Amino acid sequence: MKISTILGTRPEIIKMSPVIRECEKQNVEYFILHTGQHYSYTLDKIFFNDLELPAARYNLDVGSGTHAEETGKMLMGIEKILREEKPDIVLVEGDTNTVLAGALAAAKLHIKVGHVEAGLRSHDRTMPEEINRVLADHVSDFLFAPTAKAKENLLNEGISENKISVTGNTIVDAVYQNLEIARRKADALTKLNLSTKEYFLVTAHRQENVDAKDRLKGILDGLILVYHTFNIPIIYPIHPRTKKRINEFGLEVPKGVELIEPLGFFEFLQLEANAKLVLTDSGGVQEETCILNVPCVTLRDNTERPETLEVGSNVLAGANQDKILEGVTLMLSKKRNWKNPFGDGKSGSRIIKILEGER
């Protein structure tokens, strides 16, 4: 069995790392095809270094562009490599443009597609990620659903049960494999002069939030309210997309909000694990806070991670300042005793075993 692992952005590198480690461990033949969707050091190379991943055999260097530009360039580049390499299986992870391009290019060449983190649904087609994940699921042969709920979503769309396996989410593997290293190696708390549970951590980068001036302003206004109410630092490792939009829209970053460069995985995990609470629009961060027993306020109107709402680790606040403060106050009043619904940290090995069974 020869696997082509296609990835291109920060969350894919992190969530695919347990699968890559498992390929190494079990001597499975594989190679990494990087689309180059993310290319800045802090969104890309830093994770290969932190997670000690082998370099990609190919990097398409597609860079940034419109959805069609990114996806189109990727399709052409991926097709060419897959024709030459002739893998038995292409693996993609998540819901980015890279995932759509990887799955589609492979399916058209009649190469089997495995979708890691299949079946998530926000039921909001205005999100580019929702389109990507629906389409990727429907051309996939192996659907690795992280939870029973994700499997149910797939069944509801008519995908046949024999293609679906509930494996847990590889983010649990990534957190378990790296938390101890983060505790030992990361020094973000010291560098930023922070004390445990005496700061908030923020990430926000989603297109629907940061490309809309009113929503981005609503989020920043919400952070001002939170700062004035709790008077502890708000640390915001800022995605380049958001930084660009704040400048373009001429928005002011409120006092109390400390913008820093995006962090490597160890440093970010350390900040997450020790935060009083996290505010985010990230998918991965909603999951990680749930796994780490840190309360989360999601700066969105919906989520494809409803398990976090069900177990009580997360609440939706949208981009409205009053709702954001309300969400923070509510989550801080709750006990942090929920159970992680995303699996036991062995998803990577389960996925490889399932694929090997198909040889």
Ligand code: UD1
């Ligand atoms: C993409 C994914 C999103 C995911 C996020 C992870 C899609 C549709 N979106 O969003 O689901 O949550 O990655 O972080 O695939 N930029 C840089 N350096 C980089 C990459 C991007 O400066 O290495 C800037 C560019 O200005 C670019 C903008 O960020 O135009 C957006 O990049 P893009 O890859 O299109 O989308 P993300 O917002 O990163």
Ligand code: UDP
């Ligand atoms: N992350 C990181 N450094 C940061 C911000 C996030 O390492 O400064 C990690 C985080 O731990 C999580 C992943 O990036 O595993 C989430 O990626 P992102 O929010 O970019 O994408 P999404 O999950 O929303 O698709």
